[in-house]
Amino acid sequence: MGVPDMDSWAAGLFGILDAMGGLPEAVSHVLATQPGPFAYVYLAGSNMMYHPDKLLLWLKLLTAKGVKSLVFVNLASKSEYNKLPMPADLFKCIALTKLYIGTWCFPNTADLPRTAAFPYLKELGLCNVVMMEKDLTFLLDRCPVLEKLMIARCPWPLCLRIQSHSLQSVQVCIGLVREITVPNASRLERLFLWEAWGWDDHDIKHMSTKIKIDHAPKLRYLGFLVPGMHQLEIGNTLIKVNTKASPNTTVPSVQMLGVQVKLGTYIEARMLPSFLRCFPNIETLYVQSEDDNLNLKLWGPQTSGTSKVINLKFWKEASPIECIQRHIKKLVLREFRGRKSELEFLKFIAEHAQVLKEMVIVMTYGYSPSDNLGTKLRIFMAFVKWANGCCKMMVAKSPFEQQCTAWCYLRGFDFSIEDPFDLSKCCEDKCGAH
Template identity: 55%
Template sequence: MKEGDLAFLLDKCPVLEKLLIVGSRWPVCLRVQSGSILCVEVCTAIVSEITVLHAPCLERLLLWEAWGGGGLTNMCSRVKIGHAPKLRFLGFLVPGMHELEIGNTIIKLGKARMLPSFLRCFPNVETLYIQSDNDGIKLWETPSSHTGEFKLKFLKEAGSIECVQNNIKKLVFRECRGNRNELYFLKFIAEHARVLEEMVIVLTNGCSPSDLVCAKLRTFMACAKWASVCCKLMVFQSSFHQEGTTRCHQQAFDLSNQDPFDVSRCPRGNV
């Protein structure tokens, strides 16, 4: 199936609401122009580009292991969002794998420092999922990154993010290992998110809520000056047998499920 075939398929399905592409070995170049589509999900596929031209009803644009199709010199998948006024769920976006274009703004997801620029494109976001990689989240990328100077600089630069200050109600931080950068990121959110109701921390595989990592985490967060006095801090052990992003195709594809990224209720066999 080639680009023209996908375009033909969508054009001939004027009432199509959900589209799922899984396991494509040929580069997917998908252009979404539909007055009916509600959900587009692309999983374990080679994806050169996804462009949302005109999708007034689109609510979910979901990616899972959508690799770039440009060969070794260009492994980046480009996601372009044009007219999608009802888009409520977007992810997972991976640094080094995805490039996001919204209107005239292009965000190359190459560094964790791009997070402020990324969040400023979504001033109304209410739920934010962050996943740490195998080396932990990297907020500073200089040899002297362990000094307080760079930590304070990052916090100062990121302090004016509207969604963090005024809209984020829930933060889910996955694959937490309790390293220094993760702790400072969580503390930053705690001290700037004024309407935060829940901070959910999921420890990486092998860590449990009763071990030293959890104790270190709770002690550090207890010292934060929380912007929201009503926020609940919850720490859980990963329910999956290995590290990495968990994904439930069926749950995400079910529009009655209000949060397609919440895999806590997903049966093991569907991940």
Template identity: 55%
Template sequence: MLVGGLDLSRNDGDMTPVLMQQALSCLPVPPVTTDAPLRHVLAARPPQDGLDRISNLPVKLLRDIVSRLPAKDAMRTTVLSTRWRRICHSVPLVLVDAHLIPRAATGILRLLHRDADPRDYRTLPLHLAATVSVALAVHPGPFRCVYVTGSNMEAQDAATARWFQLLAAKGIKELVFMNRIKKFGTDVHLPATLFRCISLTKLYLGFWCFPETAALPRSAAFPYLREVGLCSLIMKPQDLAILLDRCPVLEKLMMIGCRWPVCLQFQTRSLRCVQVCSSIVTEITVVHASLLERLLLWDAWGDGGRVHMSSKIKIGHALKLRFLGFLVPGMHQLEIGNTAIKGPQSGGTGKVNLKSWEEAGPIECIQRHIKRLVLREFQGKKAELNFLKFIAERAQVLQKMEIVLTLVTPLQIRWVPS
């Protein structure tokens, strides 16, 4: 299976490829593609008179064209003329390492799940990292986006440090940097020079040890960073707190496969979306988030994944919150303001009946505030029907109820209170 331009089909019993695939599947799509390079278009429709009309276009338009090419194709234009060289060196480029892989190497990647000789693959990450180093060095910058997902940076501390020096100096805007580790336990520390990349607006990191933040100067910050993705990082809770504190305009935070118990507390005026997936979550506290619209948990377990060790979700001030889920009764404890929402007790039988919900007492948000209810993965079990009946009988302002059945076409029900 190709993800992010590289093949992740190989699976020899180690879960690392599976986790890597999960992380890569959540990355933003690179802003350029090699599916329809400019040379193919010109080859399909060559000018009848042989004149080079593209070179006669205004410089502003040519710069726009070059900035939309993969870095490899953009750099090739420098051999055309001095004018093209100046244009290429003056535009922000997009560097995607998957675009730098030769066709032969790509074929090796695709054969990995067919018992290909691992020696054929062993030197590819090293060669790819060397190619990325050259590409970063030769272009004067700025870089609009750098998308590195195919290199194993183990024992390449010097290259990693050099990359971040170049990225910081050349005004990197968007950075996706995944360390292609072979097995857990081989993680490499990110250099602290990451915090020199102050021009960043989007940052995705995967399979790294996050740099120590205790000794960072107060001036170290990401003043323009709006989107952050943290994938299977080794990171201390205090480092996460400092990172969020140094991102004053952050709008989206995504955390996948966190390798530490997540205890997240934030107070921000900019954050709009928080996603925590495939992680152990002990507590998430929203102190004050005036713009927060989505708080998504997916495969977020209590401590150690055990049901009796629950996660606490506390919502303080979040007036624009429109999506909260997915919460599991018995695993997640929800508090909104001063109201603690508790699931009914099963009385030791393991079953939740209608009487259990009735004994939970009146819930004001259900009675007076819920206008739309969406239930996904509905299986029609008795406990689910009991919950549905409890809501339908007590929701005084409910206007629409949508039930999405498991593996069945969605069923919509419009509920009109009597």
């Protein structure tokens, strides 16, 4: 049993840690005897299918005592958790404003009452939850004031339709994604994808994800797009190589963009200029540089290299790109390995970005700015004719002490943070997010 903050009992702050680890009776006693309301409950433990009666009792008590924030995680094995549907009684916790569900099988929506809803829910996280597209639609339709949505490690090919007048931040992390469409999201400000792998029903070698944006007038943050795998569609126009910018093919509201690309792989690099033309007002550009020789990702066979050289001439022929020439003030290139393709891309940006104020190159894990790789970079950039002579270049070491997934969902949900892509403060759980 764990209590996050012993000084907060009066406010009803209460946590349950490892509830199933031999403590079901104690959990039942505490929930029954504490007066509530509960501001926060963390309910997690080994497979809850072995304690169905206790589980229903806990949900009944949480409902009666108006739990506001609930983390509800079933720590079952992969072969077990789809045998126990998430209890439908969870929908009776109508006072919830924040809900995170982990490792459950979503119940049959046909068995749920028509009145099932979370009328006050503002933040929802679904991690490793088995559900069909109709289940996700059912759930989102019953969250009328939802502002923050995260879907992580989805074990099914996700199709997400963002049609909401309340959603402001959506994150899809680590999973198979067939399609994400934004037909009408008047308040959506942030759309984040991280390791959102493509899907193809018939050919594992040509997996792709459709990203379609129709109406999102307040969308300011978007990333990480993967040229060559993500099939970007603006309005009714599929963005292809050399697609010209027009009012029908641009999202002018986007100011910060992240892309994940193999700069030395032709099929990906050739799509990058077309993607950039769709967002003419970008002020901050993040480029996650992937290893050209690494074909372990699901879309690897599709993006194998070609004999065509990706060099400075290639990038110059792709010009003009309005956001680079007139608007980009900050460029961050992460996972720098010293490849020629990376150096040529940096040179192109430096020579064409007229208002660029800051260029940040973050070394890949295991290298530092003071070693030979950092020296090579500084020497190369010293001979570049910068479009803005006042631009500052900074070479930084990876903020992480080991290779890891470089994303922080907490920063993505914290609207007070102006740069949710910046992970330099995310070491040792000091990301600065609230």
